[in-house]
Amino acid sequence: MSQQVAEPQVAVNIKEEQCSRCSICRSLCPFEAITKDAETSKIILDIEKCQVCGICYSACPAKAIDTIYYDCGSLLNYLKKAKPKYDSDTLVIMCKGSAPDFSGVEQLFGVSNFIPLSVPCVGRISEELILQAIAMGINKICILACDEDYCRFERGSPLTGRRVLALNRLLEQLGYGREAITLKRNSLKVKVDRDLCISCGSCAFYCPYGAPKLESVGGISFDLDACRGCGLCVALCPAFALDLDNWEKDRILALIPRLLAEIEPPKILVFRCQWAVFPPLDGESSPNVRTIELPCAGRVDAFHIVEAFQKGAEGVLIAACPEEDCRQEGVSAKAQHWVKAFRERLKQIGFGDRLHFCTVSRRDPEGLDKELRQFGQRIEAIGSQKEKK
Amino acid sequence: MIVTILKPLDEILDSISPYSKVLIAGCDGCTQPPRGLREAKTLSQLLELAGKLKGKDFQFKVLSLVKQCDSFLTASELKSQMDGVEAVLSLACGVGVQTIAEIFPDLPVIPAQNSHFLGQEDREGGILEDRCSACGDCILARTGGICPVTRCAKGLLNGACGGARDGKCEMDPERDCAWELIYNRLERLGKLDLLKEYRAPRNYQAKAWRLTP
Numbered sequence: 001m002s003q004q005v006a007e008p009q010v011a012v013n014i015k016e017e018q019c020s021r022c023s024i025c026r027s028l029c030p031f032e033a034i035t036k037d038a039e040t041s042k043i044i045l046d047i048e049k050c051q052v053c054g055i056c057y058s059a060c061p062a063k064a065i066d067t068i069y070y071d072c073g074s075l076l077n078y079l080k081k082a083k084p085k086y087d088s089d090t091l092v093i094m095c096k097g098s099a100p101d102f103s104g105v106e107q108l109f110g111v112s113n114f115i116p117l118s119v120p121c122v123g124r125i126s127e128e129l130i131l132q133a134i135a136m137g138i139n140k141i142c143i144l145a146c147d148e149d150y151c152r153f154e155r156g157s158p159l160t161g162r163r164v165l166a167l168n169r170l171l172e173q174l175g176y177g178r179e180a181i182t183l184k185r186n187s188l189k190v191k192v193d194r195d196l197c198i199s200c201g202s203c204a205f206y207c208p209y210g211a212p213k214l215e216s217v218g219g220i221s222f223d224l225d226a227c228r229g230c231g232l233c234v235a236l237c238p239a240f241a242l243d244l245d246n247w248e249k250d251r252i253l254a255l256i257p258r259l260l261a262e263i264e265p266p267k268i269l270v271f272r273c274q275w276a277v278f279p280p281l282d283g284e285s286s287p288n289v290r291t292i293e294l295p296c297a298g299r300v301d302a303f304h305i306v307e308a309f310q311k312g313a314e315g316v317l318i319a320a321c322p323e324e325d326c327r328q329e330g331v332s333a334k335a336q337h338w339v340k341a342f343r344e345r346l347k348q349i350g351f352g353d354r355l356h357f358c359t360v361s362r363r364d365p366e367g368l369d370k371e372l373r374q375f376g377q378r379i380e381a382i383g384s385q386k387e388k389k
Numbered sequence: 390m391i392v393t394i395l396k397p398l399d400e401i402l403d404s405i406s407p408y409s410k411v412l413i414a415g416c417d418g419c420t421q422p423p424r425g426l427r428e429a430k431t432l433s434q435l436l437e438l439a440g441k442l443k444g445k446d447f448q449f450k451v452l453s454l455v456k457q458c459d460s461f462l463t464a465s466e467l468k469s470q471m472d473g474v475e476a477v478l479s480l481a482c483g484v485g486v487q488t489i490a491e492i493f494p495d496l497p498v499i500p501a502q503n504s505h506f507l508g509q510e511d512r513e514g515g516i517l518e519d520r521c522s523a524c525g526d527c528i529l530a531r532t533g534g535i536c537p538v539t540r541c542a543k544g545l546l547n548g549a550c551g552g553a554r555d556g557k558c559e560m561d562p563e564r565d566c567a568w569e570l571i572y573n574r575l576e577r578l579g580k581l582d583l584l585k586e587y588r589a590p591r592n593y594q595a596k597a598w599r600l601t602p
Contacts, residue, residue: 196426198417198423198425198453198455200417200421200422200423200425201421202421202422202423205421205422236422237427238415238417238422238423238424238425238426238427238428239417239423239425239426239427239453240426240427240430302427302431303427303430303431303434306431306434306435306438307434309438310434310437310438337515345395345398345435346435348397348398348399348439349398349435349438349439349442350439350442351438
């Protein structure tokens with residue numbers, strides 16, 4: 001153990017000395033994590049209630065709030081590097097919760113070459129970032145937010161709508177023309193292949209939102225307004241009759257061998273809920289680990305887990321949100337339940353220890369790394385045991 | 390539904406080890422969730438993986454049948470699929486396994502599951518419970534919709550045995566006393582007088598093994 005005590009990283013922090021106590025953050029926080037102390041009128045953040053959406057960060061006029069994920073500086077750094085790389089002056093900022101793939105984005109905004117910037121909730125994008133991007137020579141900015149009632153952080157999408165309205169007015173006055181920023185909304189939902197559906201009702205049984213309706217005549221139908229795109233029904237459909245926009249099973253299937261080919265043994269594939277931990281902007285650099293982001297741990301699929309082992313993964317790690325942080329009505333816990341059962345099956349063929357389900361919180365930026373280190377050691381130990389034999 | 394549980398994979402591997410080309414037949418029928426295409430596909434992946442560790446290369450063909458117990462449907466769906474198939478691994482209940490065995494008398498058919506009972510699953514706990522013994526002489530109308538033949542450990546027909554403690558069975562303290570459940574239910578329904586009816590011992594010799602409806 002190292003004697004050095006590193007300062008623990010905090011996902012969001014209010015710097016008291018800079019805070020003007022204006023309470024804007026408090027009024028915008030969707031989770032009532034920010035309060036004003038009645039005696040001292042200090043603004044206090046309860047990190048346990050904080051869901052790390054970044055809305056307070058982007059709204060603070062005094063720049064008194066720090067976030068370790070996607071702060072304005074690191075987003076601008078990314079832009080500086082990405083602009084020549086993509087050779088484009090069009091920036092598409094999208095919430096990863098509702099962003100389709102590249103061709104989907106192209107279609108949606110009618111752009112062909114663009115700099116992609118995928119963030120967990122566009123609510124964390126400040127006016128400053130947009131203006132700085134324009135100052136950097138970005139000519140066209142498109143923002144893709146979630147449909148308002150689909151926003152995982154409740155206020156991120158509506159707030160972005162108001163910001164774009166105000167910014168567009170400002171930019172028009174500055175001579176950038178009308179609608180300098182294009183805002184669109186989207187959500188990713190379940191789709192049924194009726195030819196494959198066997199009307200068993202499993203989806204209705206598992207869905208936490210009551211979206212699937214099974215009728216004895218007419219079979220299954222989905223109330224898409226109710227669907228929140230967690231993918232649990234897709235992962236558990238006994239007939240492979242369901243799929244999820246942008247998270248199609250075949251797309252994930254194709255990713256598995258491609259990612260595993262990029263890395264060295266001991267190869268570890270991570271299936272991670274997109275809300276559990278926010279990844280670094282410049283992608284993965286570990287020589288042994290690759291990650292497949294999923295809309296929620298509910299989309300983790302037994303079929304994909306075994307496929308990963310078949311294609312040479314030595315370990316599969318599933319990173320879900322802790323139950324209290326799950327943005328999907330307890331789907332994380334439901335996923336944990338079936339993964340546990342499935343692990344028993346893998347145990348029977350000697351792969352049980354090669355599958356690990358863990359919960360990591362976006363509040364703890366080092367949580368996933370810790371899990372990965374421990375899991376990596378476990379996988380190496382299994383490997384060397386085998387060699388001894 | 391018929392409640393089935395997958396056999397230990399070692400046992401399945403052992404049963405299919407003499408064969409190379411094996412058809413894994415799922416069943417979309419009454420088990421919940423159905424042991425359909427997904428279950429068949431995942432089982433094939435697991436067995437492939439386990440086979441490789443043992444130096445055995447299986448060739449699996451994977452499909453799912455609407456109802457394996459329906460001999461007409463199963464015969465018509467399967468007949469064109471059997472080219473080169475050396476054995477069938479069935480994900481149906483015992484009825485489905487036997488249906489395929491009857492359709493293909495020269496082919497080994499291996500059950501992938503153990504069939505347990507006719508039961509139901511609670512949504513939250515994932516617990517499966519026996520509900521019907523298919524006795525052929527249903528008395529649910531007189532017992533408040535709760536079956537003592539199945540749920541009373543002693544299968545008593547005329548009320549509680551007297552051994553229950555705190556509503557639990559003396560044979561198994563986890564298990565509710567079926568007759569206490571029946572009493573409470575009949576009380577709610579205002580039909581406690583049904584308990585005064587005498588029910589003669591069952592005639593087990595009359596249990597049907599073949600019916601012509």
